[in-house]
Amino acid sequence: MGTLVVAGVGLIGGSLALAARHAGRVGRVIGVGRSPANMQRALELGVVDEVSHDIAEACARADMVLLATPVGQMAALMRAMAPVLPAHTIVTDAGSTKGDVAALMRACLPAQLAHCVPAHPIAGSDLSGAAAAQYGLYQNRKVVLTPLPETAAAAVEAVRTLWQACGASVHEMSAAEHDSVFASVSHLPHVLAFAFVDMIAAHPDAARRFDFAATGFRDFTRIAGSHPEMWRDIALANRDALLAELADYQAQLATLEALIASADADAMQQLFERARHARLAWHQRFVRGN
Amino acid sequence: MGTLVVAGVGLIGGSLALAARHAGRVGRVIGVGRSPANMQRALELGVVDEVSHDIAEACARADMVLLATPVGQMAALMRAMAPVLPAHTIVTDAGSTKGDVAALMRACLPAQLAHCVPAHPIAGSDLSGAAAAQYGLYQNRKVVLTPLPETAAAAVEAVRTLWQACGASVHEMSAAEHDSVFASVSHLPHVLAFAFVDMIAAHPDAARRFDFAATGFRDFTRIAGSHPEMWRDIALANRDALLAELADYQAQLATLEALIASADADAMQQLFERARHARLAWHQRFVRGN
Numbered sequence: 001m002g003t004l005v006v007a008g009v010g011l012i013g014g015s016l017a018l019a020a021r022h023a024g025r026v027g028r029v030i031g032v033g034r035s036p037a038n039m040q041r042a043l044e045l046g047v048v049d050e051v052s053h054d055i056a057e058a059c060a061r062a063d064m065v066l067l068a069t070p071v072g073q074m075a076a077l078m079r080a081m082a083p084v085l086p087a088h089t090i091v092t093d094a095g096s097t098k099g100d101v102a103a104l105m106r107a108c109l110p111a112q113l114a115h116c117v118p119a120h121p122i123a124g125s126d127l128s129g130a131a132a133a134q135y136g137l138y139q140n141r142k143v144v145l146t147p148l149p150e151t152a153a154a155a156v157e158a159v160r161t162l163w164q165a166c167g168a169s170v171h172e173m174s175a176a177e178h179d180s181v182f183a184s185v186s187h188l189p190h191v192l193a194f195a196f197v198d199m200i201a202a203h204p205d206a207a208r209r210f211d212f213a214a215t216g217f218r219d220f221t222r223i224a225g226s227h228p229e230m231w232r233d234i235a236l237a238n239r240d241a242l243l244a245e246l247a248d249y250q251a252q253l254a255t256l257e258a259l260i261a262s263a264d265a266d267a268m269q270q271l272f273e274r275a276r277h278a279r280l281a282w283h284q285r286f287v288r289g290n
Numbered sequence: 291m292g293t294l295v296v297a298g299v300g301l302i303g304g305s306l307a308l309a310a311r312h313a314g315r316v317g318r319v320i321g322v323g324r325s326p327a328n329m330q331r332a333l334e335l336g337v338v339d340e341v342s343h344d345i346a347e348a349c350a351r352a353d354m355v356l357l358a359t360p361v362g363q364m365a366a367l368m369r370a371m372a373p374v375l376p377a378h379t380i381v382t383d384a385g386s387t388k389g390d391v392a393a394l395m396r397a398c399l400p401a402q403l404a405h406c407v408p409a410h411p412i413a414g415s416d417l418s419g420a421a422a423a424q425y426g427l428y429q430n431r432k433v434v435l436t437p438l439p440e441t442a443a444a445a446v447e448a449v450r451t452l453w454q455a456c457g458a459s460v461h462e463m464s465a466a467e468h469d470s471v472f473a474s475v476s477h478l479p480h481v482l483a484f485a486f487v488d489m490i491a492a493h494p495d496a497a498r499r500f501d502f503a504a505t506g507f508r509d510f511t512r513i514a515g516s517h518p519e520m521w522r523d524i525a526l527a528n529r530d531a532l533l534a535e536l537a538d539y540q541a542q543l544a545t546l547e548a549l550i551a552s553a554d555a556d557a558m559q560q561l562f563e564r565a566r567h568a569r570l571a572w573h574q575r576f577v578r579g580n
Contacts, residue, residue: 122502122504124504124505142502142504144502171502177498181495181498181499181502182502184490184493184499185490185499185500185502185503185504185507186502186503186504186506186507188486189486189506189507189510189511190506191546191550192482192486192510192543193510193565194546194561194562194565194566195539195542195543195546195561195565196478196479196482196539196542196565197565197566197568197569197572198542198561198564198565198568199538199539199542200474200475200568201564201565201568202564203474205471206568208467208471209471209474209475210475210568210572210575212412212432212434212461212471212472212475212476213475213476213572213576214412214414214432214475214476215414216414216476216479216480216512216513216516217475217476217479218573218576219509219510219512219513220479220482220483220509220510220512220513221479221569221572222506222509222510222569223506223509223510224565224566224568224569225566225569225570225573226506226562226566227566228559228562228563228565228566229559231562232555232558232559232562235550235558236550236553236555236558239550239551239553242550243547243550243551246543246546246547246550247547248489249485249486249489249543250540250543250544250547252485252486252488252489253482253485253536253539253540253543254540256481256484256485256536257533257536257537257540260481260525260526260529260532260533260536261529261533263526263529265522265526268522268525268526269518269519269522271484271485271488272484272516272518272521272522273518274488274491274492275483275484275485275486275487275488275491275514275518276484276487276514276515276516276517276518278487278488278490278491278496278500278514279487279511279512279514279515280515282487282500282503282511283508283515285500286503286508
């Protein structure tokens with residue numbers, strides 16, 4: 001690939017740029033971003049070769065465009081690039097939700113759909129900004145591609161090859177399946193953790209309660225330290241799937257509440273044992289795969 | 291102190307025995323337990339000086355008795371020791387719930403209440419058994435004492451001094467406050483994590499979902515790997531306080547569900563920001579204190 005435009009040169013976009021360069025898969029990287037200080041840092045650190053403040057100008061020269069901004073910013077970026085995109089240019093993204101990105105592509109880039117490849121790299125960190133970018137971020141991580149019905153096989157292949165060159169294992173599924181899977185194993189626990197910590201913090205004796213919180217609390221609530229704006233956008237973008245999971249969880253809690261209220265010790269133990277068994281089995285596979 | 295009887299020589303009881311010995315605070319430790327293999331191991335490892343299979347026989351020689359078994363076993367132990375306990379012998383425990391232990395002491399040891407000191411060391415691990423015991427377990431950990439109205443100041447002081455000698459910081463509160471605080475910051479998250487993992491595991495496509503679970507899921511669900519029988523007992527022992535917290539959490543989820551359903555982005559972001567702020571502030575204090 002000749003020129004890669006990365007819109008949003010933070011941890012995710014910057015790390016892809018570094019890894020693609022490291023793997024010899026890209027000629028030139030043009031970074032586009034809102035923060036002049038971050039873009040200057042990206043240039044100084046060699047994360048990008050060039051900085052542009054004009055997404056249309058940059059995309060007119062692109063062989064591939066990676067949208068690595070929050071999903072909330074993608075519509076404006078797509079609309080700006082639509083009139084100038086070369087016909088062969090592949091447009092992909094790194095958003096955590098895929099149904100909404102597919103819909104945006106359909107609405108904003110109707111002439112480009114054969115080259116649109118929605119994607120979700122499963123990687124992250126508490127860090128952000130170009131200075132957090134590292135070329136090894138995607139080593140042994142998963143990337144999910146959710147091609148549109150219109151997407152050309154060659155475009156999927158190009159994006160797959162790029163991510164594989166960065167060390168990732170690439171999976172394909174529909175946007176609907178993706179959003180349902182991630183609502184359940186990622187988006188739901190994040191909102192559950194936010195809700196839990198907010199509830200404790202609102203207690204009249206919050207300070208006393210926090211004083212006695214220990215390592216179980218620490219791990220259970222780690223993701224409540226995540227970026228509020230990003231998770232607001234994810235929750236809204238994947239609203240239907242998230243609400244479905246949240247309804248399931250509320251039903252599960254009602255079941256558990258009834259077991260506790262009726263002191264049904266056997267059923268409680270069975271539920272806890274099923275969960276423990278599933279969690280330990282999952283963790284063994286996770287440790288082996290990472 | 292001359293002789294300490296430890297009923298239940300696992301991680302918690304064994305570590306207290308080792309730490310008390312290390313600090314020169316105990317002459318002789320007699321271990322009492324259900325598993326002959328574990329008791330043999332405790333003896334071989336020097337966690338205890340002597341093993342007894344007869345709680346009454348051991349307690350007749352005790353200056354202090356530590357009940358470090360699951361709470362469900364304590365009533366039988368107390369009843370067995372009641373007829374033979376020397377008048378001066380202090381009875382304390384290491385249970386995760388305190389209202390129920392206080393009630394048991396009141397029911398089973400009515401003549402000993404001046405020397406009963408319910409206690410909860412805030413320490414644990416995935417490991418269990420005498421082989422997991424380590425003398426440093428309580429270094430910089432918290433221990434909560436919840437004395438009865440009848441408890442003599444000298445008995446509280448003796449238990450406080452013992453835990454402080456093991457490196458712990460000792461706090462006092464009522465059993466009711468203890469149970470409410472721990473229902474919110476410990477018991478509730480455990481049952482929430484069990485319920486969450488059990489829900490995912492029950493999905494028709496559970497394997498697919500687990501495949502894409504990552505580090506957020508890992509940390510959020512770590513406590514779902516906890517001991518099912520122990521947590522069943524804790525949930526039952528602290529049922530009222532836990533049900534109150536669970537009801538509050540269900541109300542909080544209903545609020546959040548309404549915000550998501552109505553796409554109230556501002557209110558969602560505010561809730562997430564409050565949670566993030568509280569979690570980061572808590573974590574800073576926690577890291578400094580541990």
